[in-house]
Amino acid sequence: xxxxxxxxxxxxxxxxxxxxxxxxxxxxxxxxxxxxxxxxxxxxxxxxxxxxxxxxxxxxxxxxxxxxxxxxxxxxxxxxxxxxxxxxxxxxxxxxxxxxxxxxxxxxxxxxxxxxxxxxxxxxxxxxxxxxxxxxxxxxxxxxxxxxxxxxxxxxxxxxxxxxxxxxxxxxxxxxxxxxxxxxxxxxxxxxxxxxxxxxxxxxxxxxxxxxxxxxxxxxxxxxxxxxxxxxxxxxxxxxxxxxxxxxxxxxxxxxxxxxxxxxxxxxxxxxxxxxxxxxxxxxxxxxxxxxxxxxxxxxxxxxxxxxxxxxxxxxxxxxxxxxxxxxxxxxxxxxxxxxxxxxxxxxxxxxxxxxxxxxxxxxxxxxxxxxxxxxxxxxxxxxxxxxxxxxxxxxxxxxxxxxxxxxxxxxxxxxxxxxxxxxxxxxxxxxxxxxxxxxxxxxxxxxxxxxxxxxxxxxxxxxxxxxxxxxxxxxxxxxxxxxxxxxxxxxxxxxxxxxxxxxxxxxxxxxxxxxxxxxxxxxxxxxxxxxxxxxxxxxxxxxxxxxxxxxxxxxxxxxxxxxxxxxxxxxxxxxxxxxxxxxxxxxxxxxxxxxxxxxxxxxxxxxxxxxxxxxxxxxxxxx
Amino acid sequence: xxxxxxxxxxxxxxxxxxxxxxxxxxxxxxxxxxxxxxxxxxxxxxxxxxxxxxxxxxxxxxxxxxxxxxxxxxxxxxxxxxxxxxxxxxxxxxxxxxxxxx
Numbered sequence: 076x077x078x079x080x081x082x083x084x085x086x087x088x089x090x091x092x093x094x095x096x097x098x099x100x101x102x103x104x105x106x107x108x109x110x111x112x113x114x115x116x117x118x119x120x121x122x123x124x125x126x127x128x129x130x131x132x133x134x135x136x137x138x139x140x141x142x143x144x145x146x147x148x149x150x151x152x153x154x155x156x157x158x159x160x161x162x163x164x165x166x167x168x169x170x171x172x173x174x175x176x177x178x179x180x181x182x183x184x185x186x187x188x189x190x191x192x193x194x195x196x197x198x199x200x201x202x203x204x205x206x207x208x209x210x211x212x213x214x215x216x217x218x219x220x221x222x223x224x225x226x227x228x229x230x231x232x233x234x235x236x237x238x239x240x241x242x243x244x245x246x247x248x249x250x251x252x253x254x255x256x257x258x259x260x261x262x263x264x265x266x267x268x269x270x271x272x273x274x275x276x277x278x279x280x281x282x283x284x285x286x287x288x289x290x291x292x293x294x295x296x297x298x299x300x301x302x303x304x305x306x307x308x309x310x311x312x313x314x315x316x317x318x319x320x321x322x323x324x325x326x327x328x329x330x331x332x333x334x335x336x337x338x339x340x341x342x343x344x345x346x347x348x349x350x351x352x353x354x355x356x357x358x359x360x361x362x363x364x365x366x367x368x369x370x371x372x373x374x375x376x377x378x379x380x381x382x383x384x385x386x387x388x389x390x391x392x393x394x395x396x397x398x399x400x401x402x403x404x405x406x407x408x409x410x411x412x413x414x415x416x417x418x419x420x421x422x423x424x425x426x427x428x429x430x431x432x433x434x435x436x437x438x439x440x441x442x443x444x445x446x447x448x449x450x451x452x453x454x455x456x457x458x459x460x461x462x463x464x465x466x467x468x469x470x471x472x473x474x475x476x477x478x479x480x481x482x483x484x485x486x487x488x489x490x491x492x493x494x495x496x497x498x499x500x501x502x503x504x505x506x507x508x509x510x511x512x513x514x515x516x517x518x519x520x521x522x523x524x525x526x527x528x529x530x531x532x533x534x535x536x537x538x539x540x541x542x543x544x545x546x547x548x549x550x551x552x553x554x555x556x557x558x559x560x561x562x563x564x565x566x567x568x569x570x571x572x573x574x575x576x577x578x579x580x581x582x583x584x585x586x587x588x589x590x591x592x593x594x595x596x597x598x599x600x601x602x603x604x605x606x607x608x609x610x611x612x613x614x615x616x617x618x619x620x621x622x623x624x625x626x627x628x629x630x631x632x633x634x635x636x637x638x639x640x641x642x643x644x645x646x647x648x649x650x651x652x653x654x655x656x657x658x659x660x661x662x663x664x665x666x667x668x669x670x671x672x673x674x675x676x677x678x679x680x681x682x683x684x685x686x687x688x689x690x691x692x693x694x695x696x697x698x699x
Numbered sequence: 700x701x702x703x704x705x706x707x708x709x710x711x712x713x714x715x716x717x718x719x720x721x722x723x724x725x726x727x728x729x730x731x732x733x734x735x736x737x738x739x740x741x742x743x744x745x746x747x748x749x750x751x752x753x754x755x756x757x758x759x760x761x762x763x764x765x766x767x768x769x770x771x772x773x774x775x776x777x778x779x780x781x782x783x784x785x786x787x788x789x790x791x792x793x794x795x796x797x798x799x800x801x
Binding site: 670 | 718721722723730793794796797798799800
């Protein structure tokens with residue numbers, strides 16, 4: 076099956092033109108084509124994972140098939156190839172599974188939308204690009220698909236293009252990612268300059284013996300800028316919350332489960348590059364940790380259900396990046412997997428609510444549990460998983476990250492991570508208590524969503540419960556012996572860390588219940604009392620405003636200066652040449668009197684002067 | 700005894716008179732006459748040089764005859780121009796013939 080792994084991205088890649096050019100007019104058929112294609116990919120991905128497990132393909136002994144796509148002998152070789160190792164296999168399964176469920180869900184959610192067929196076309200294109208990114212065996216190919224998923228993200232964020240906010244959000248995502256992608260591109264070009272190859276395995280073999288640490292550090296930092304943009308790390312996180320303008324299934328698939336995880340996947344794929352540079356690892360760890368805390372604090376004050384989830388996603392991505400930074404690629408990928416399941420579930424649940432109410436402000440919801448039992452209970456399962464309560468999936472993966480941070484001596488980051496766990500539990504249950512419990516708000520009639528939507532919710536809920544067991548510390552041949560860097564290491568369960576993380580999660584839920592579980596004016600009073608902090612958080616630390624200022628003042632100011640330079644200095648030189656010619660011509664033509672005798676006199680005088688000049692030696696001879 | 704220098708002095712004098720006429724005369728006919736004088740001054744020089752320096756060959760005389768032929772053609776063209784200008788403008792004052800300018 077591994078031999079045919081290249082087919083996995085091909086199925087959805089074929090579905091896209093088929094939908095766009097052939098079946099677009101027939102709505103349901105378009106959806107079926109898309110679902111069949113991703114279904115085939117899912118079956119293949121399962122087969123690949125099975126074969127990887129059975130035939131003993133490990134991180135050290137991956138399987139690679141490649142052909143030269145573009146080559147100049149001795150100068151450049153760009154391959155198109157497939158690299159299958161446990162990391163790829165896990166990622167393939169997660170992406171195809173979530174994509175399949177989201178596409179099934181979209182049949183219900185997008186029902187009646189005029190762009191129904193196009194939507195499935197875009198989703199297929201996205202799936203193809205994402206799967207291509209996962210199987211890529213070299214930097215060039217991963218970058219190619221990296222750009223393609225960015226394009227799909229842009230198309231799908233701006234799917235409701237008639238809304239100017241959606242169009243702007245798409246643009247913002249695209250431009251922000253472009254900044255990061257430029258860094259990434261420079262990074263792997265530098266790697267190519269140093270090693271002469273884009274291939275991951277060849278680089279992995281060459282990097283440890285490379286001497287020029289400064290150059291390697293530069294390349295590594297530039298490559299890391301890619302994940303900062305794609306995985307929405309501070310300071311390029313600004314696009315992700317705005318990306319919620321897209322349809323909710325898109326938010327679930329692209330902006331929560333898969334595409335934004337591509338940055339973390341890249342960190343795992345290029346781990347050998349970072350692992351040899353402790354300084355860069357430290358930067359990665361602190362960028363991740365800071366983002367996790369930063370986004371979690373913003374999530375506490377948001378009112379829009381999707382924005383809360385978006386900041387939660389940023390925060391959790393920060394967690395994964397932090398795991399990479401503290402040196403545990405296993406923990407990062409494990410959390411990526413479990414997070415894909417429960418965050419997709421949270422978004423799809425939110426979509427179910429939005430579908431029923433056409434309302435996104437949680438404070439205008441309430442009492443939804445009575446009307447939407449399936450949605451509400453699956454949502455709560457996902458939230459418990461995210462909050463990290465045992466034995467749900469999120470508990471095991473989050474715990475592994477915290478244990479890795481603690482075990483590798485990053486005590487500061489461990490405390491920070493625990494604080495984030497507390498905030499996470501708090502903002503999730505604030506959302507749940509406000510939206511799903513309490514009294515029904517007037518004027519909103521909720522109803523349960525159709526089976527196409529609740530079905531995927533139930534499957535994801537089951538996964539959010541059990542997915543963590545593959546990596547639980549008491550499972551001897553679990554995730555950590557499967558996806559790892561260097562030596563497979565089995566981390567002994569750290570009960571102290573476990574106990575503390577469960578305690579803070581429960582404390583967070585308890586605090587949420589105290590503040591929002593029943594009618595009270597305490598939150599209002601707190602907001603009044605700490606008005607400055609509250610305003611700062613509600614306005615997302617004014618990062619967007621800061622960027623606005625930066626671009627209005629600094630970028631436009633610079634542009635103004637260049638404009639002035641162009642108009643006055645550059646144009647001035649060329650206009651000046653023209654003016655000098657014209658004005659001197661204007662003055663000089665007055666010499667032409669038209670009087671023939673004057674001309675004759677001038678000619679004669681000139682001839683005399685010339686004759687004297689030429690005769691000067693002879694004349695001189697005469698004088699002597 | 701008349702030497703080469705006498706002839707050259709005569710030629711130079713004639714040339715200067717002709718030049719003055721060509722540059723200073725108001726009448727176009729006068730200008731043409733001045734040019735004729737200059738050409739003839741040159742002819743005197745040519746013949747004189749021939750006579751004193753290379754009496755065996757007649758290149759100077761041949762040259763002088765060429766000059767006379769060219770001068771005749773020039774006067775024919777020049778007079779035709781002056782005549783036409785005079786017919787159009789009823790004027791042959793060269794100071795007024797200045798419309799070939801800006």
